[in-house]
Amino acid sequence: MSTVRVAVVGLGMIGGSVARRLAPHHDVRVWDSDPATRTAADRAGLQVTDDLAGTDVVVVATPLEAMPTVLSGLSTSDGPLVTDVGSVKVPVLAAARAAGLAGRYVGGHPMAGVERSGFAAADPELLAGAVWVLTLEDDTDLAGWLAVAELVTGAGGRVLPTTAAAHDEAQARISGLPHLLATALAVAGGRGGPLAGALAAGSFRDGTRVAGTRPELVAALCDGNRVALARVLDETLAELTSARDALAGDGSVLPLATAGHQARRAWAEAAPAVGVTLDRDTPNLRDDLLALGAAGGSLDAVTSQQLHGRRPDVSGSPGQGRLRP
Amino acid sequence: MSTVRVAVVGLGMIGGSVARRLAPHHDVRVWDSDPATRTAADRAGLQVTDDLAGTDVVVVATPLEAMPTVLSGLSTSDGPLVTDVGSVKVPVLAAARAAGLAGRYVGGHPMAGVERSGFAAADPELLAGAVWVLTLEDDTDLAGWLAVAELVTGAGGRVLPTTAAAHDEAQARISGLPHLLATALAVAGGRGGPLAGALAAGSFRDGTRVAGTRPELVAALCDGNRVALARVLDETLAELTSARDALAGDGSVLPLATAGHQARRAWAEAAPAVGVTLDRDTPNLRDDLLALGAAGGSLDAVTSQQLHGRRPDVSGSPGQGRLRP
Numbered sequence: 001m002s003t004v005r006v007a008v009v010g011l012g013m014i015g016g017s018v019a020r021r022l023a024p025h026h027d028v029r030v031w032d033s034d035p036a037t038r039t040a041a042d043r044a045g046l047q048v049t050d051d052l053a054g055t056d057v058v059v060v061a062t063p064l065e066a067m068p069t070v071l072s073g074l075s076t077s078d079g080p081l082v083t084d085v086g087s088v089k090v091p092v093l094a095a096a097r098a099a100g101l102a103g104r105y106v107g108g109h110p111m112a113g114v115e116r117s118g119f120a121a122a123d124p125e126l127l128a129g130a131v132w133v134l135t136l137e138d139d140t141d142l143a144g145w146l147a148v149a150e151l152v153t154g155a156g157g158r159v160l161p162t163t164a165a166a167h168d169e170a171q172a173r174i175s176g177l178p179h180l181l182a183t184a185l186a187v188a189g190g191r192g193g194p195l196a197g198a199l200a201a202g203s204f205r206d207g208t209r210v211a212g213t214r215p216e217l218v219a220a221l222c223d224g225n226r227v228a229l230a231r232v233l234d235e236t237l238a239e240l241t242s243a244r245d246a247l248a249g250d251g252s253v254l255p256l257a258t259a260g261h262q263a264r265r266a267w268a269e270a271a272p273a274v275g276v277t278l279d280r281d282t283p284n285l286r287d288d289l290l291a292l293g294a295a296g297g298s299l300d301a302v303t304s305q306q307l308h309g310r311r312p313d314v315s316g317s318p319g320q321g322r323l324r325p
Numbered sequence: 326m327s328t329v330r331v332a333v334v335g336l337g338m339i340g341g342s343v344a345r346r347l348a349p350h351h352d353v354r355v356w357d358s359d360p361a362t363r364t365a366a367d368r369a370g371l372q373v374t375d376d377l378a379g380t381d382v383v384v385v386a387t388p389l390e391a392m393p394t395v396l397s398g399l400s401t402s403d404g405p406l407v408t409d410v411g412s413v414k415v416p417v418l419a420a421a422r423a424a425g426l427a428g429r430y431v432g433g434h435p436m437a438g439v440e441r442s443g444f445a446a447a448d449p450e451l452l453a454g455a456v457w458v459l460t461l462e463d464d465t466d467l468a469g470w471l472a473v474a475e476l477v478t479g480a481g482g483r484v485l486p487t488t489a490a491a492h493d494e495a496q497a498r499i500s501g502l503p504h505l506l507a508t509a510l511a512v513a514g515g516r517g518g519p520l521a522g523a524l525a526a527g528s529f530r531d532g533t534r535v536a537g538t539r540p541e542l543v544a545a546l547c548d549g550n551r552v553a554l555a556r557v558l559d560e561t562l563a564e565l566t567s568a569r570d571a572l573a574g575d576g577s578v579l580p581l582a583t584a585g586h587q588a589r590r591a592w593a594e595a596a597p598a599v600g601v602t603l604d605r606d607t608p609n610l611r612d613d614l615l616a617l618g619a620a621g622g623s624l625d626a627v628t629s630q631q632l633h634g635r636r637p638d639v640s641g642s643p644g645q646g647r648l649r650p
Contacts, residue, residue, distance in 0.1 A: 103561050111526045132525060160523060169522035173513050180578060181506045183585025184564045186559055190588030196495035197592045198456060198485060200623030201436045203535040204592075207503035210528040211589035215582035217519035222568075222578045230572040231514055237569060239509045240562060241546075247555040253505060254545045257540035260508025263515030264536035267522045267529075296523030 003027055004151055007055040007080075009070055011037050014085045014110060015061025016122025019046055021155045029055070033062075037119045044119075050078070057151060059108075060084040061205075064224045068095035075099040081144050083108040088171060088225040089135050089164035096098050097139075106148040107135035107164055110157060117214055128243075131298055132157035133166045136289055146280065150302040158274060158300050162293035172228040177236060179218045180229075186211040272296030328352055329476055331407075332380040334395055336362050338437060339410045340386025341447025344371055346480050354380070357556060358387075362444045369444075377405070378465060384433075385409040389549045393420035400424040406469050407432040413496060413550040414445075414460050415490035422464075431473040432460035432489055434496075435482060442539055456623055457482035460489045461614055471605065478626045487618035497553040502561060504535050505541045505554075511536040597621030 004026045008019040011032040019030045023046060030046045032038050042048045052058060057080055060070050064086050071092075074082055082105045086092050089107040096105035110132045132152050136145055149159045162170075186208040189196055210218075222229055243253045276299055278288050292298070329351045333344040336357040344355045355371045357363050359616060365371055367373045377383060384406055385395050389411050397420075399407055407430045411417050414432040421430035435457045457477050461470055474484045487495075511533040514521055535543075547554055568578045603613050617623070 003576070015510055031589070044401065111524055131526075133524065142498050158480055160520075162520060163469035166520060167524075170517045170524050171519045173517040174525035174529040176527040178510055179567055180565065180581070181510055182528070182532060182560050182589075183578075183582050184568075185503055185506055186589040186592070187564060187586040188502055188561050189586075189592060192495045193497040193562070193596055193619075194595065194621030195485075195487060195491060195619055196498045197595050198597045198618075198623065199436055199454075199458065199492075199495050200592065202497040203503040203507070204499040206531045206534045207507060208585070208589050208592070209531045211582075211584075211585040212593070213580070213586070215579055215586045216345055218582035218586075219577050219579035222572065224570040230569055233565065233569045233572065235566060236509050239512060240505065240558065241563075243509075244558045244562060247547065247551040247558065252544050253508075254540055256505070256512070257508050257536075257538075257543035257547070259515075260511040260533075260536040261538070261540045261543075264507075264511040264533050265513060267511070267525065267533070269536070270517055270519065270522050272523050291522075294518075294520055296519030298523065 004052055005056040006059060007030075007031070007052045007057070008059045008061055009052075010060065010062035010066070011041050011119045011122070012061060012063070013117050013119070013121040013123075013126075014112060015059065017112070017124055017126045018059055018061060018110075018117040019169070020044065020122055021124040021127050021186065022151075025154065032119070033066075039256075040119050051113075055080045057081045057083060057148060060086075064088065064092070064220055067092050068098070070263070071095050071101060072099040072107075075101060079104070081106065081148055082135070083148050085110055086224075087175065087221045089133070089167045090227075091165040091224060093137065095134065102137075102139045103141045104144050106140060106145050107133070107167070108152070109167065117217060128156045130157055131160050133160050133167050133293075135164060135167060136161050136286060137163060142286060147303060149299060153299060153301045158277040158298040159302075160293045160296075160298040161289035163290065166294070168225050168228045169232070172225055172232040176222045176225050176229040177232055179213065180222060180233065181236075182211040183218065184207050201267070270296065272298070274298055275300040277301070330354075330379060330381040331384060331476070332356070332377045332382070333386055334377075335385065335387035335391070336366050336444045337386065337388070338442050338444070338446040338448075339437060340384070341383055341444040342437070342449055342451045343370065343386060343410065343435075343480075345447055346449040347476075350479070351476075356474075357444070359393075365444050380405045382406045382408060384472060385411075388396050389399040389413065389416070389540050389545050392417050393423070396420050396426060396430075397424040400426060404429070405636050406431065406473055408459070408473050409594050410435055411549075411627065412500065412546045414458070415552075416549060418460065418462065418489040427462075427464045428466040429469050431465060431470050432458070432492070433473070433477070434458040434492065442542060453481045457481055458485050458487060458618075460492060461611060462488060465608070467611060472611045474624060478624060483625055484617045485621075485623040486614035488615065491619070492551045493550050494557070497550055497557040501547045501550050501554040502557055504538065505547060506561075507533050507536040508543065525584045548559070595621065597623070599623055600613070600625040 006026050008030045009017050022028050029049050031050045038048050082101050110130050112126050114131050152159050180255050215232045243256050331347055331351050331353045334342050334354045345354050354374050355366050356375045363373050407426050435455050437451050437455050477484050568581050
């Protein structure tokens with residue numbers, strides 16, 4: 001693919017990994033609010049600057065709470081495409097719309113671990129083969145979406161198209177909830193003192209692993225997705241309360257154990273479509289992309305003949321901040 | 326250590342592992358109610374027989390629900406020491422007492438995984454270095470307890486002394502609860518369909534791993550420990566309800582995340598005493614053993630000079646079912 005002028009704002013583990021992943025292939029500039037991080041990025045060979053002029057794509061990789069400020073700073077009328085790497089999408093989409101970026105904002109979320117943090121933990125290999133959500137709403141510019149998708153797939157990501165709302169509900173189920181349950185389990189184990197600690201083995205170790213995540217990161221990903229997570233947590237509380245009542249009475253947890261076993265196996269055996277290409281001229285491309293994501297499928301590359309033959313018309317003169325083909 | 330005549334009744338993963346672990350060093354007989362399992366054990370070179378006469382130690386390794394029947398079958402007045410490998414101890418202790426075995430019953434629980442099952446999954450290495458609970462009650466014969474402890478440590482187990490009640494509470498925290506939370510998480514993820522499944526990564530995979538355990542085993546370990554587990558689950562439901570209310574309002578899960586993080590780190594960094602030996606002539610040996618276990622410590626070997634110099638007086642004429650020194 002062609003060289004793209006990318007700016008990465010925020011150089012934590014994900015932002016740093018994105019920058020280092022893209023730098024060998026694109027014109028990458030980086031910025032972080034922390035001087036020590038900027039120094040580290042400079043020493044790692046990245047081009048550190050707060051001048052975003054002429055950028056094709058801005059990747060916002062700051063903490064979630066800083067994103068609205070960064071997004072409103074990008075709300076020029078003729079600016080670049082804007083994507084982000086935040087773990088929740090509805091609030092960031094709302095901030096992007098509020099900043100007048102609706103059409104050229106493509107919400108992004110690379111599904112990579114959050115246990116470590118900071119530029120020192122950045123690793124370009126972290127993103128190799130990672131599922132990378134790109135949100136597609138009714139008001140998203142499809143050509144811009146495809147351009148960001150090409151950038152991501154070119155960096156080895158597998159693009160899963162979905163809406164911000166569907167992402168956040170799924171995220172509550174498979175990230176917020178596991179983090180909450182892991183912390184609750186760690187607390188329950190801790191209350192058992194050294195005896196319980198000494199008896200703890202695989203099930204406790206695995207079940208509490210993500211409780212080792214920095215509490216601020218856990219709080220950010222849970223609090224940031226509070227509406228969807230509270231709803232999912234209500235479901236889970238109901239399941240656990242049923243199990244508790246079965247135990248306190250004369251019942252069995254077998255129904256829950258069976259349902260969980262089946263769900264775990266179905267998940268482990270699922271084989272969503274990958275490596276898909278879609279004809280960009282299909283009348284229902286937007287719907288087809290969303291159907292692909294709803295089925296768990298992802299694009300491994302934006303490389304179909306159709307796509308290559310008829311590129312998105314997002315070219316512009318250098319310096320105007322449009323995506324160069 | 327001297328050769329001990331051991332009978333292992335029940336040849337699932339744990340019983341089979343115990344038998345195969347002990348067979349090279351002791352006179353081991355095995356039995357299982359399933360003919361196919363007996364055939365497999367015979368082919369593995371084990372001595373299959375239902376004749377327990379002359380046995381020093383019987384290891385009951387059947388499913389929990391079969392233990393009362395097996396124990397009552399052992400209630401001869403001058404029988405062998407009896408231990409077991411069940412994942413809960415209070416109900417088995419009660420069954421042993423009901424069978425008149427109180428003094429010579431030593432509840433056992435090797436802390437090894439339960440994800441796989443059956444004799445085919447038996448592996449002598451599974452128990453190498455495993456923490457192995459041996460219960461010590463007011464009515465347990467201390468000399469018999471030490472003899473079982475020597476057998477276990479001789480096989481590479483690390484003996485943690487505790488009471489059945491303390492074991493079961495700890496077990497609820499670090500095994501029953503993680504299994505329930507893993508199954509509830511798997512169910513919640515499954516309700517998110519293929520999209521959630523495709524986005525699921527490390528936190529979901531680790532958090533649901535033990536949901537892959539056979540549901541019958543999960544139900545057995547949870548239902549069998551229902552009193553302690555229901556109590557612990559009440560605590561956890563309260564924690565999660567607080568988190569839910571914080572999310573539904575304007576609060577944060579940060580307090581829970583912080584508490585969980587601290588508990589996880591404390592657990593990971595804990596270094597309970599190991600390799601301990603205690604003078605069997607100390608006036609408070611029973612209390613010292615229980616204090617060791619309460620602190621999470623374990624005996625790596627019953628090999629102190631004192632113990633070797635003054636062995637437990639449990640010798641008897643062959644065939645009478647006493648432990649030979």
